[in-house]
Amino acid sequence: MSETADANGEGSSSMHIDPQRAKLLSENLSHVYQRIQSASNGRKVRLIAVSKLKPTNDILALHTDSSQPQLHFGENYAQELTEKSHLLPKSIKWHMIGALQTNKCKPLAEQVSNLYCVSSVDTAKKADALEKGRAALTASNEEVEGTKLRVLVQVNTSGEENKSGVEPNQEVMELCKHIRDSCPHLHLAGVMTIGAIARSQAASTAEGVNEDFVSLRETRDRVAEELGINQEELELSMGMSSDFEAAIAQGSDEVRVGTTIFGDRPAKKDAKITEEKNAQYD
Numbered sequence: 001m002s003e004t005a006d007a008n009g010e011g012s013s014s015m016h017i018d019p020q021r022a023k024l025l026s027e028n029l030s031h032v033y034q035r036i037q038s039a040s041n042g043r044k045v046r047l048i049a050v051s052k053l054k055p056t057n058d059i060l061a062l063h064t065d066s067s068q069p070q071l072h073f074g075e076n077y078a079q080e081l082t083e084k085s086h087l088l089p090k091s092i093k094w095h096m097i098g099a100l101q102t103n104k105c106k107p108l109a110e111q112v113s114n115l116y117c118v119s120s121v122d123t124a125k126k127a128d129a130l131e132k133g134r135a136a137l138t139a140s141n142e143e144v145e146g147t148k149l150r151v152l153v154q155v156n157t158s159g160e161e162n163k164s165g166v167e168p169n170q171e172v173m174e175l176c177k178h179i180r181d182s183c184p185h186l187h188l189a190g191v192m193t194i195g196a197i198a199r200s201q202a203a204s205t206a207e208g209v210n211e212d213f214v215s216l217r218e219t220r221d222r223v224a225e226e227l228g229i230n231q232e233e234l235e236l237s238m239g240m241s242s243d244f245e246a247a248i249a250q251g252s253d254e255v256r257v258g259t260t261i262f263g264d265r266p267a268k269k270d271a272k273i274t275e276e277k278n279a280q281y282d
């Protein structure tokens with residue numbers, strides 16, 4: 001597919017959009033916006049449409065929707081994000097939300113000029129590699145000059161061994177200070193958690209409070225204090241399809257919603273970057 005890619009995202013001009021699919025996606029998206037609106041009481045909450053493993057046609061359909069063009073899209077794999085970004089308009093704001101490999105950080109930051117945020121920074125090495133990539137991009141691209149790459153520090157609020165993220169104690173402080181002090185091309189925009197599925201399910205059935213969300217908010221407050229900045233300068237990114245309303249109720253500034261907008265995802269091996277014209281949707 002890379003032969004159809006070009007640096008300006010003009011590959012999108014020939015991309016097929018199925019009108020029925022576009023209508024369904026648009027309805028799903030506005031339903032999510034309505035739910036955000038009622039949960040947030042008018043507070044501004046960013047919606048990232050999580051398009052991982054979904055074709056560029058779906059993304060273009062929502063981005064060019066005349067009633068409500070969606071700007072923010074989230075991806076989990078650096079390679080997939082990079083390929084999609086080369087095929088789609090530069091007006092999209094990309095979020096890298098998935099587990100990051102250190103060696104993918106520099107190319108990602110260097111090759112995707114409209115990368116808006118990396119949400120999953122959990123080591124100083126990854127921050128340094130993103131810093132290098134953004135510095136290289138800045139040197140070669142006038143459009144990004146002077147704009148920093150936003151990053152969030154991912155926090156392991158649930159204490160699960162297999163979850164990525166720094167511990168919500170000294171580790172988070174050190175990484176946040178490192179980004180502030182040693183990464184001039186990065187902007188520490190906040191903190192992010194995925195949280196334990198079990199907890200979010202418990203919290204959404206009972207009127208219970210999700211401990212991961214409480215923990216992230218407390219972590220944010222402590223980091224802000226330690227850095228000597230206002231809490232509002234650090235955003236909270238928490239909440240997905242199953243729990244975004246609960247997350248908003250607990251102060252989330254940004255929710256990442258995939259399945260509720262795009263439907264179930266295919267297996268990674270079956271995912272296509274771009275859907276051909278006669279593809280059937282179920």
Ligand SMILES: *Cc1c(COP(=O)(O)O)cnc(C)c1O
Binds near residue numbers: 052076098256260
């Ligand atoms: C996939 C993913 C999401 C979206 O999950 P859904 O349940 O499909 O809404 C949100 N955040 C992260 C980090 C993800 O990997």
